[in-house]
Amino acid sequence: MKLVTYALKGSESVGAVIARDKIVLDLKAADRALARSEKRQANTFFGDMLSFLSAGSKAMAAARKAVKAAEEKLGDEPKADGKTTHFLTRVKLKAPSPRPRKLFCLAGNYQDHIEEGGGRMTAQDKETPRVFMKPPSTTVTGTEDKILIPPIARAIDWEGELAVVIGRTAKGVKAADALRYVAGYTVMNDVSERQLLIKQRTSSRPRDEWFDWLNGKWLDTSAPQGPWIVTTDEIRNPQDLNISTYINGVRKQHNNTAQMLY
Structure with a gap:
């Protein structure tokens, strides 16, 4: 996966770049959509990159599941709904992990x-x-x-x-x-x-x-x-x-x- 932190309309979100680097998938929104369809609670670790990384393998598995579902839905034609998916050219990419604890x-x-x-x-x-x-x-x-x-x-x-x-x-x-x-x-x-x-x-x-x-x-x-x-x-x-x-x-x-x- 290609994981990003992006800004849109004044707020930051954790995403994954998909569809041949043309689409950013909002992982929090995608996980919420899956949670509704699976009748479960949405995961809480997609708020920021540090929280996501700290959640380890569980977070990675949830992200991969969301990416797979999104790619199957998109098919061969990249398109964005402006909620769960966005064109990469329409968002502002921040540092992937904007606030790491140490460097x-x-x-x-x-x-x-x-x-x-x-x-x-x-x-x-x-x-x-x-x-x-x-x-x-x-x-x-x-x-x-x-x-x-x-x-x-x-x-x-x-x-x-x-x-x-x-x-x-x-x-x-x-x-x-x-x-x-x-x-x-x-x-x-x-x-x-x-x-x-x-x-x-x-x-x-x-x-x-x-x-x-x-x-x-x-x-x-x-x-x-x-x-x-x-x-x-x-x-x-x-x-x-x-x-x-x-x-x-x-x-x-x-x-x-x-x-x-x-």
């Missing part, structure tokens, strides 16, 4: 991008991943939303990344079991300001440059994501996916996830 990122996870920035990959780059966080409440935005460039910015940079969407609560998980907790995958642009200085200083203290780098990582709107989450059952090998980055319609970057260091 972990890896710095320098592609050799190509290290070299694009003028660096050289060393043996140490393959020893330990460099993990940092972005505040999700202010950085996460949709793929077609504008990226806000602050007045103090001097060198805005882009990094197309595979975003791994966790679908279950996890802590202390063994590496061999990690993929069992993944609900799906999307794409993120890790936007950075490479030369950010909060204030000019006469001299640098130890680690000042490190914090300058961090400040350039968590600017508002610096984590565009989407357009949708592709569920794991449709991704045969997450380590063989092409990712391209476009800036104002121009391709600036192209990588394959096979080139990931981690």
